[in-house]
Amino acid sequence: MESSSSTISSYSVAIAMILVQFAYGGSNILIKVSFDKGLNQIVLVVYRHVIAILLLGPFAFVLERKQRSLLSFSLMAKIFVLALIGTTIQLHVFYIGLHYTSATVASALNNALPSFTFLMAFLLRMEKVRISSARSRAKVAGTFLCIAGSLVFTFWKGHYLFKSFTERPLININAPHVKENWIKGCGLILVGYTGWSVSLIQQAMILKVYPAPLSINTLICFFVLLQNFVLAMFYGRDPSIWKVDWNINLVTIFYCGVVNSAIVYYIQSWCISKKGPVFAAMFSPLQVVIVGIFSAVAFAERFHLGSMVGSVLVIVGLYCVVWGKKMDTLVDENTDVDEKLELGSSEKVVEISCQK
Template sequence: MGNGTSYVAMVLVQLAYGGSNILMKIALEKGLDQLVFIVYRHVIAVLLLGPFAYVLERKQRPSLSIKVMAKIFVLSSLGTTVHLNLYYAGLAYTSATVASALSNVIPCLTFLIAVMLGMEKLSIKNASGRAKIIGALICLGGSLTFTFWKGGYLIRSLLKRPLISLQDASQASDVLKHGKENWIKGSLLILTSHVAWSAWLILQAVIYKAYPARLSLTAMICFFASLQSSVLSLFFARNRSLWKLEVNVQLWTIIYCGVVISSLVYYLQTWCISRKGPVFAAMFSPLLLVIVGIFSAVAFNEQFRMGSLIGACIIVLGLYCVLWGKRKESLYDAQLENRKGVTDCNTQEISVTTVE
């Protein structure tokens, strides 16, 4: 598959995450327990991925040592159990748009960790290195602009009332509903969850080198995620009524996240990380803010301001800068490998001539 496939895959990943953010906000407001949700969605993913992983990778799957299994267990803890529980706990105190805006720390965190571990090159002397640094800063600035610049309204009255109502009209906003203190608490929970997510992206690239079986790796991540959250539910979700499922938005949210997010999106991310690295996957996170912001303006009748539009354009510009830098860097590395191959061939020819 061509290089453009990775870009398309990551855009689809952010679209899928945008849908899950909206659905989860609705489901949490309707009473869905987050631990119950995490267990069910990953059980669905294991049931879907398990048979495919067994059949398609039975010949190429490497042996699973205790050391590799322990790494996958830690990987699952960071990217699912810790990240999801903290993220959904914070989402209950904030809006989907703000939660998505906070996700824009992921590229900076992932890039910083990757540089510290020597997984990402950083050279201010090269144009590609400068582009990645400037692009990351532009994305962060665009996120802050999108979130905090209260410019004039772009769309004043797109709808007379929201398509989806999460609360009564008497509850004017999430800030009034939860209070400023809880709003800050929610933001801190989400930011902490993104630290775990950044570490998950980095660790996934490391584990894939030792266990290069994407379907099996994704299935085991989901298995450990369901197991870990099941243990937590013994302490925090012992009420049997929480586990009863009915045909409502909670059930459809579980099915959507189990089939699309935990199965398809996790696999696509693993595939992109194995090809392009963790920083490449992380740099598409700013698109989530734009996607959720547009959907929230239409579905929830949130006020979409001119500042938000400008911030969205800045985010796209920063993303383009980083991807351009990554592209130039990959082309430069490919040229070095080609030159090295030519040099090796010449060396072999000289050696053969000398022997004759």
């Protein structure tokens, strides 16, 4: 029964992380379009986290009353740093990079997240790797397959071009031309993803001592607001930028606030608490596939042979990682059972000797 429940848990976490990547892929497209339409990034960060606090706060207060304990100054400082590195700095650096590139490129560079997170977790001894073990080899191979698949999807076109899903774009957006700088944009996005990797590791550490993901994410959003109010005093003093009309910009703000900053933040924290930061990061390469498929349907972009090959590599890589983590869980559970049986047998021996 325990093994079957752990299997269900593994698959439920995997499905949750796939949904998270769909959410992030959609936000990348919306944010890129909104920035081209003139939305200020500080305005986006502030408004989306106001919405998140209004949504997460009541649930955290009601559902986690028994889980919460008094926050020490040390723990509050760690959550503040988590908000600074993993959200404020990460979002602003990522957004600046997105100005110079495209949503597809930003999603493709997301394939660096698993390798960064895996390396940090390994160095901090949060992830066990034994080359002699099949499950460890599966995790390592899956990591490289995901990265390779994303790179192939993005950079190798191939000569064969598949027919588009639609003859005409379903979505036509006339945005002003924005000067692109591929190298600068990619560099900034990679810096942002590095901060995200650090935040995944840091969040896993905090959840071990304070297992209340709703409350933690509410505090993160609160600290992000404070940090961005300070930034707004220098870079957002023009009152006109805070006025948002009923257009794609408003849709982006509500989408990022409700889906990304509220729902996705919580789901990601839950997945990290269940399977660790590396498992959560492994699903990030799916973004480039999701954004690519959406672009083919909505914008009538045509798939190349490299896109198909890259998609297959990503799927195979994810399967290897999921299988490796599943076997880790089963081994840990069997080890716990064996330890309990040994402890029980030793107690019986002691009891018999005492009776004698």
